[in-house]
Amino acid sequence: MAKLGYDDTPLLPGGQWQVHDYRRPQPRIVTPGAEAGRAPSDARFLFDGSSLSGWAGRDGDVQWKIDNGCLAVVPKTGDIWTRETLGDCQLHLEFACPAEIKGESQGRGNSGVFLMGLYEIQVLDGYNNPTYADGITASIYGEFPPLVNACRKPGDWQTYDIVWTAPRFNGVALVAPAYLTLLHNGVLVHNHTELMGPTGHRDVYPYKAHAPTGPLKLQDHGDLVRYRNIWYRPIGNYDGQ
Ligand code: MG
Numbered sequence: 322m323a324k325l326g327y328d329d330t331p332l333l334p335g336g337q338w339q340v341h342d343y344r345r346p347q348p349r350i351v352t353p354g355a356e357a358g359r360a361p362s363d364a365r366f367l368f369d370g371s372s373l374s375g376w377a378g379r380d381g382d383v384q385w386k387i388d389n390g391c392l393a394v395v396p397k398t399g400d401i402w403t404r405e406t407l408g409d410c411q412l413h414l415e416f417a418c419p420a421e422i423k424g425e426s427q428g429r430g431n432s433g434v435f436l437m438g439l440y441e442i443q444v445l446d447g448y449n450n451p452t453y454a455d456g457i458t459a460s461i462y463g464e465f466p467p468l469v470n471a472c473r474k475p476g477d478w479q480t481y482d483i484v485w486t487a488p489r490f491n492g493v494a495l496v497a498p499a500y501l502t503l504l505h506n507g508v509l510v511h512n513h514t515e516l517m518g519p520t521g522h523r524d525v526y527p528y529k530a531h532a533p534t535g536p537l538k539l540q541d542h543g544d545l546v547r548y549r550n551i552w553y554r555p556i557g558n559y560d561g562q
Pocket of ligand 1: 542
């Protein structure tokens with residue numbers, strides 16, 4: 322069998338695996354329940370199916386399409402990101418990889434959800450599609466595989482429910498790392514996971530100070546992935562109301 326990942330990449334800090342290590346065990350497969358939830362009353366919509374005015378792209382306006390109420394990647398037009406910036410938040414989104422299976426490993430239904438534009442939760446058609454474990458669907462790309470593989474079939478709508486704690490900086494110094502909790506199709510796949518730093522391909526990337534909020538970025542990886550129902554709730558302190 323061809324190698325699924327790499328063996329010439331750096332060792333991840335504090336562990337036994339290299340970045341995209343092809344020897345890293347695959348997450349166990351779990352079949353998700355039939356349905357996941359809808360937006361609560363205080364949700365702030367980033368994409369509600371009708372407008373892209375809240376988004377920006379490589380040359381200013383977004384060149385992705387609204388197709389049947391969905392936000393569809395238009396390959397080679399570049400990543401897109403929200404004009405609004407988010408800090409600590411609860412975030413919900415839904416995605417669908419192409420029903421028609423094309424390509425393999427990282428070349429099948431690849432996109433990505435970048436918190437603060439820097440920290441990627443992988444979007445991939447990871448259903449019967451082996452790849453390196455830290456690059457499968459719902460991985461923190463290049464850092465942590467999901468606890469299990471809860472993928473639905475290609476073409477089916479899937480959900481991410483994210484709890485995000487942004488990293489804290491004091492000047493250029495890191496004060497507290499970022500934390501991510503993630504449910505994929507209602508199944509817990511990251512439980513308050515401490516991120517090592519920004520995510521990337523084939524390397525380990527240290528934290529670099531940035532603003533306390535940042536845009537939500539969606540990746541154009543050349544595949545016809547669609548999104549819908551993207552909303553968030555800022556995580557604030559109890560306001561006494
Ligand atoms: Mg990706």
